[in-house]
Amino acid sequence: MRLPLYAKILFWLFLNLVAVAAVVALLFNAQFLFNLDWLLASGARERIEAVRNLIVGELNTTPVDEWDQVIHRYNEAYHVRFAFFDDENRELIGDVGELPADVLARMSARPDFSGPQPFKQPDATAPVVPSRGQMEGFRRWRPSLRALLRTTEPTRYWLLATAWLDNPQAGAPMRVVFVAKANTLSGGGLVFDTTPWIILIFGTIIFSMLFWLPLARGITRAIAQITRATRQIADGRFDVRVDSRRRDELGLLGEAINQMAGRLDGFVTGQKRFLGDIAHELCSPLARLQITLGILEQRAHEDQTVYIRSASDKAEQIAALVGELLSFSKASFGAMAVNLQPVRIREVAEEAVRREAVEEAAVVLDIQEDLIVAADPDLLIRAVGNLVRNAIRHAGSATPITLSAARGREGIQIVVADSGQGVPESELPRIFDAFYRIDSSRTRETGGSGLGLAIVKSCVESMCGSVLARNRSPHGLEVSITLPVADSKLHRPPPVEG
Numbered sequence: 001m002r003l004p005l006y007a008k009i010l011f012w013l014f015l016n017l018v019a020v021a022a023v024v025a026l027l028f029n030a031q032f033l034f035n036l037d038w039l040l041a042s043g044a045r046e047r048i049e050a051v052r053n054l055i056v057g058e059l060n061t062t063p064v065d066e067w068d069q070v071i072h073r074y075n076e077a078y079h080v081r082f083a084f085f086d087d088e089n090r091e092l093i094g095d096v097g098e099l100p101a102d103v104l105a106r107m108s109a110r111p112d113f114s115g116p117q118p119f120k121q122p123d124a125t126a127p128v129v130p131s132r133g134q135m136e137g138f139r140r141w142r143p144s145l146r147a148l149l150r151t152t153e154p155t156r157y158w159l160l161a162t163a164w165l166d167n168p169q170a171g172a173p174m175r176v177v178f179v180a181k182a183n184t185l186s187g188g189g190l191v192f193d194t195t196p197w198i199i200l201i202f203g204t205i206i207f208s209m210l211f212w213l214p215l216a217r218g219i220t221r222a223i224a225q226i227t228r229a230t231r232q233i234a235d236g237r238f239d240v241r242v243d244s245r246r247r248d249e250l251g252l253l254g255e256a257i258n259q260m261a262g263r264l265d266g267f268v269t270g271q272k273r274f275l276g277d278i279a280h281e282l283c284s285p286l287a288r289l290q291i292t293l294g295i296l297e298q299r300a301h302e303d304q305t306v307y308i309r310s311a312s313d314k315a316e317q318i319a320a321l322v323g324e325l326l327s328f329s330k331a332s333f334g335a336m337a338v339n340l341q342p343v344r345i346r347e348v349a350e351e352a353v354r355r356e357a358v359e360e361a362a363v364v365l366d367i368q369e370d371l372i373v374a375a376d377p378d379l380l381i382r383a384v385g386n387l388v389r390n391a392i393r394h395a396g397s398a399t400p401i402t403l404s405a406a407r408g409r410e411g412i413q414i415v416v417a418d419s420g421q422g423v424p425e426s427e428l429p430r431i432f433d434a435f436y437r438i439d440s441s442r443t444r445e446t447g448g449s450g451l452g453l454a455i456v457k458s459c460v461e462s463m464c465g466s467v468l469a470r471n472r473s474p475h476g477l478e479v480s481i482t483l484p485v486a487d488s489k490l491h492r493p494p495p496v497e498g
Contacts, residue, residue, distance in 0.1 A: 009216040010209055017205055048161060052178045055082060056163055059093070067093045081181040084165065086174065096181040100151040103158050107177055150185075157182045222250040229257055236461075238265030279325035286319045325451070340374040340463060342486040345405045345414060348377065352385040353403065356392065363388060366404035373412050373483040375463045380483075383459040383467075386452045387416040387479050395420025395476065411465070411485055417478040422471040431469055432457040456481075 051074075058070050071082050071094040083094030089107055099107075147160040159180035166173035225242045232240045238261050244254035293315060297308045346367045353363045373380075384403070391401045395418035405414045423431060430436050434454040453469075456479075460467045465483040472478050 009219070010212060013208055013212050014205065017208060021201065048159060048180075051078070051180075052161055052163055055178075056165055060166060079182075083179045083181070084163070084176040085179060086176060089177075092174075092176065094179075096179055099179075100156075100158075102149055102151055103160070103179075106147050106149060106160060155183075157185055219250065222246060222254065226250070226254060226257060229261070233257075233261055233264065236268070236457075238262075238268060279322045282318075282322045283326075286315060286322060290315050290319065339376060341376070342372050343375045343377050343380060344369070345371045345373060345412065348375075348380050348384060349403050349405070349414075352381050352388055355381075356385045356388040362400045363392075364400045364402045366402060368405070371405050371407065371412055372486040374486045375465075375483055376459075379459040379463060383456045383481060384414065384416070386456045387481075390452050390479075391416055391418040391420070391477070394418070407485070408482070411482050414481040414483070415478060416480075417472060417476060419472070419476040422475050422477045423469070425471065428469055428471070432467065453479075 055070070055074055059067055062070055075081050075094075081094065081096045083096040084092045085107065086092055089099070089104060147158075149158045149160070150156070151158065159178075159182070161178045163176050163178045164173055165176050222243070229240045229242045240261055241258050242254040244251050244258055246254065290312065293308055293312045297305060297312065300308055346365070346369050349365055349367055353365070388401065388403065395401065400419075402417045403415070404417075405412060407413075432453045434451060436454075457467050460481050460483070463483060465481060467479065467481050469477065469479045
């Protein structure tokens with residue numbers, strides 16, 4: 001399967017982005033192996049503090065015997081287990097299970113609080129209720145411990161943060177550690193929210209593709225123009241031109257193709273003009289030679305008549321070849337002067353068969369009366385007649401030869417099919433070349449001059465049509481002419497421009 005160039009460019013861009021994303025993910029995971037606290041520098045800190053303050057605020061207004069219900073409700077909402085621990089790492093509220101050693105070590109290593117210490121008097125053994133001023137000082141003081149850890153077997157993520165729980169129903173403000181236990185790094189969206197990252201990644205990919213698309217599309221469009229131009233040059237249309245205004249290698253390639261097409265046009269046109277001029281110049285001496293041979297045949301002795309008749313036959317063969325050269329030249333140079341008009345295919349086919357058919361070859365017509373194409377009647381009769389003649393010459397004994405027409409998607413197809421030996425597949429692309437014969441050793445009686453199908457192609461292309469040959473199954477050759485319908489808008493295909 002052929003993959004368009006712009007698809008390859010975008011695919012490589014996608015692979016590039018995937019590789020970059022893989023490197024970023026690798027570095028991302030590598031940092032997880034050492035310390036996750038860097039995540040807290042982002043918006044996670046604000047989200048965690050907001051949830052902590054929300055839970056603490058609700059606990060401060062809730063009776064102590066209902067604290068577990070409050071924690072359970074937040075567990076269900078965030079899909080994270082919350083808990084509060086005291087200074088001695090004892091669980092006061094919630095249920096996060098047994099704390100791993102890494103978590104206990106981090107909790108024990110938390111810094112001492114430098115704020116006011118209202119919990120105990122210097123020599124007192126029981127806490128006292130703080131004053132209003134002390135309570136305001138507690139609220140203004142910001143806890144310093146924040147940590148994010150990952151433990152294994154099983155993998156869990158732990159969030160630690162210090163807090164003050166000043167519920168009057170507890171008897172006194174409590175210094176606690178807020179603990180959140182999550183199964184995934186996202187932590188219910190508290191620590192690492194994957195949604196913005198996913199949106200950012202896909203947005204980057206889409207933006208990069210849209211950013212690269214004009215470049216890729218410009219390259220592929222230029223290549224498509226060059227491809228169409230080279231195919232038309234291969235088909236013998238040398239008036240094709242491509243856009244050479246690009247300031248890159250493709251522009252230079254387009255300019256080189258335009259120069260090549262111009263040179264080929266000059267060479268081929270000069271060759272065809274030379275053939276036409278030679279054929280035209282030979283007409284007069286050949287005509288005089290035939291007249292002279294006719295006079296000699298009438299006046300010669302009987303034993304000399306054989307030689308004169310042989311010379312006359314050769315002169316007729318030369319005259320026929322010159323006539324074909326003239327027909328080929330007219331078909332090649334008369335393209336711009338063709339006047340397309342509605343033509344009934346049935347009438348053209350009948351006239352072509354009448355001119356070319358012989359008694360020993362049966363030609364079957366299968367054409368409806370209402371099929372009308374836009375064509376030049378003389379050129380179409382010549383093209384169809386040459387196809388019928390070619391079929392009779394190479395497959396006349398393998399009857400029947402069918403001449404049919406039908407409406408297709410691109411116009412009306414006229415098909416001449418025989419049941420002969422066909423043409424080798426490797427030779428099919430060349431049978432419409434001038435002077436080309438499959439077997440170069442063939443004589444004129446068996447192989448012709450090699451101009452018949454070339455004339456067909458020139459006539460058809462001058463009428464804005466196309467001709468194609470293919471082998472039939474199990475044997476035989478089929479040549480189809482495609483011409484536009486008479487009522488369609490007809491114009492010559494313009495040169496390939498930018």
